[in-house]
Amino acid sequence: MEKPTLPKGTRDFGPLVMARRQYLFNTIGQVFHKFGFLPLQTPAMENLSTLTGKYGEEGDQLLFKILNSGDYLKDVDLSKLEARNSRLVASEIAEKGLRYDLTVPFARYVVMNRHEIALPFKRYQIQPVWRADRPQKGRYREFYQCDADVVGTDSLICEAEIVLMIKEVFQKLRLNDFTLKINHRSVLDGLAEIVNAGGKEADLYVAIDKLDKIGEEKVREGLIQKGFESKSLDALFEILNTKGSNEQKLNLLSNKFQQSEVGKKGVSDLKETLGYLKFLNANEQHVEVDIPLARGLSYYTGCIFEVKVNNVQMGSVSGGGRYDNLTQAFGSKEKLSGVGISFGIDRIYDCLDELNLFPKETATSSKVLVCHFDEASLQYGLNTLSQLRSAGIASEIYPDLAKFKKQVEYADKKKIPFVIIIGPEEVASGQLSLKNLESGEQSKQTIQQIIQALTP
RNA sequence: GUGAAUGUAGCUCAGUUGGUUAGAGCACCAGAUUGUGGUUCUGGGGGUCGUGGGUUCGAACCCCAUCUUUCACCCCA
Structure with a gap:
């Protein structure tokens, strides 16, 4: 018998992990809802024709494809099979293929x-997506995305609202040390004009995106290798290396883009977006x-x-943008x-875990376990259990006749904070023993009193 | 797709230049304690040393292949 394993890059989520994941899903979902977004779900699989060509050549290679049902090789052109070109x-x-992100569906x-x-x-939309990537830190083959999109308007109020949602989500998660990076494709296009990229825009963008990671020298090297002129790069890096406030950066850009219509558009969009933040009573923190x-x-x-959590070794935790x-x-x-x-x-x-920011309450299960000593008290306990549940208290009973010690150990392991102890004595008197496992306190009470005590 | 590391009990890891029957801690089960958990004490179960091949009188240890996990590159959340 072989030991079972999981496919590469996939994971099970046990009860503790699920409680925490639910906390994240709920937090994000609530914020989305508050900003007027409504839920949508789409199938895990899409027609391959829907997916291919939307993510660039690299993306196409990362698509999981689903073999056709039936005798899928039967009608394949023999010459293609012989070519052995997959x-x-x-x-x-x-x-068909598994979805690669949530935006295209x-x-x-x-x-x-x-x-x-x-x-x-x-x-x-909160659903898993799949990428046939090689897994590593913070990268999985099956992972969840939580997307909010709005289509059918060019208004930059939407951009501003996205900024607000990001700020609110991370604030609610108590993840306070993050940076929300914002830029504009037209700003990049303006830069491309400055260096005469002429057709090599993609190479340019990919290279400069790595600036803070590998430094100016390496980026320069890479660009020269791609055929950019060293002289034109000086003007580029002067802009890229600009430090200072958002306002200062944008002013410098408008200055440099006096000849670039597209560049100007990018700058004005960014200015307008940041301006809406003020009207929405928010700031640029x-x-x-x-x-x-x-x-x-x-x-x-x-x-x-793009959002980056600071002081954690982790790629971007959130990203998005406008698509026309x-x-x-x-x-x-x-x-x-x-x-x-x-x-x-x-x-x-992974970030919250590393920074120890999950609230403690996400771990709790039932509020109370009903313990018993014999057949009669077990039966009595079932009635007690039903009353607890009618009162809305998450509760369970130890289903087997077992030593009392074992029952309490079970409660202890499951972090159930209370046990109700029912033996012949309690059955006779109707006064049940309620024990707080954390403090060790124990007292005899009627079921009504217990319900009152356990109702939050 | 490219390059590197890793794999010994459920978990974290020891294991000498290749040499008897592969160990520890934690976890688990049982008892001490037949109506009181977390602490303590005692005992117990549990390993095809990732898998397959090779070298050797002899392999957890050396070699090859393969898989897993991890890390970096590419790219990305």
């Missing part, structure tokens, strides 16, 4: 249900304009966000702009 064969034997949903959706449409911030997903076109043409990829004639945010709950979990 890519050629893949499209013929797999027409959302866009698909919007296009399919356009007739009954009131714009702007705000939805949130934790918010940092981060000029090198690029983010990988190729579909972003406007503001982009996602629904166009599904044949929508109308141009629907959208903006969204995604919280990576598995990473947030």
Whole structure:
């Protein structure tokens, strides 16, 4: 008999972990709801045609594909099989795949249900996604995303509200040391004009995104290798290395972008977004304009966000941005702009765990265990149990006739704070023994008194 | 996809230059204690040393392959 194992990069979530994960899901879901977002769920699997081509070449390779049912090799072109090129064969034997993120299925949903959706449409979605990546710290093959997106409006109020939601979620989780980085694709495009990127924008963005991680020297090296001129890079790094307040950075950018229409647009969008924060009675605490911030997903076109928890060795815990043409990829004639945010709950979990920030209460189970000594008191206990539950008290009974010691040990292990002890004495008098396992206190009370004592 | 490390009891780990029957702590079970848990004491169960092959008189230890987990790169939450 082989020992069972889990597929690489997947995990079970036991009761303790689940209690904590629920706490995260609930916290995030409540914030989304408060900002007017309503829940949506979509299938774990999508047609492969829905998924491919949306995440760039790299993303396509990370898609989990699902083998067709039945004799899936039967009709495959023999020449393709003989070529032994799995890519050629893949499209013929797999027409479904596991979702890679929640944004693309959302866009698909919007296009399919356009007739009954009131714009702007705000939805949130908390579901697992799958990536055929190689697992490492903070990276799993199955993980949950908590997304909130709004489509059908260009208003930058949405961007400002995303900033507010991020701030509120982390505040509620008592994760106070974080940085919400914000940038704009048009700012990056402006930079590309300055260095004459001409077609190599993607290389440029990927390279400068790593600035704070590997330093200016390495980034320069990388860019020169990609064919950028060393001279043009000086102007670039002068901008990228700007320190100071958000206002100072944005002013410098407007200065540098006097010749760049697209650059100006990026700066004004960022200014407007930050301006809305004031009207919403919020401030720029934790918010940092981060000029090198690029983010990988190729579909972003406007503001982009990323959240980093400070003093923890962990990639970004949240990210998002505005996309202009996602629904166009599904044949929508109308141009629907959208903006969204995604919280990576598995990473947030790891951060909270590392920083010891989970509230203690997330561990509790039943409030009380009914213990007994013989057949008669067990039977009596069942009636007691039913009364406790009618009163809304989470309770359980030890289901076997067992030594009292064993029953209390069970309560102890499950961190059940109270036991009710029922023996012949209690059955006769109706005065049950209630014991507080934490303090050791014990007293005789009627069931009504106990219910009153245990009702919060 | 590229590169590296790791794997011994349920968990954390010892295990000498290759040499008798592979150990400890914690956890688990039982008893001390037949109506009182957490503490203590006593005893007990539990290992194909990741898997498969090879070298050797002899392998947990050396070699090869494979899988797992972890870390870095690429990319990403």
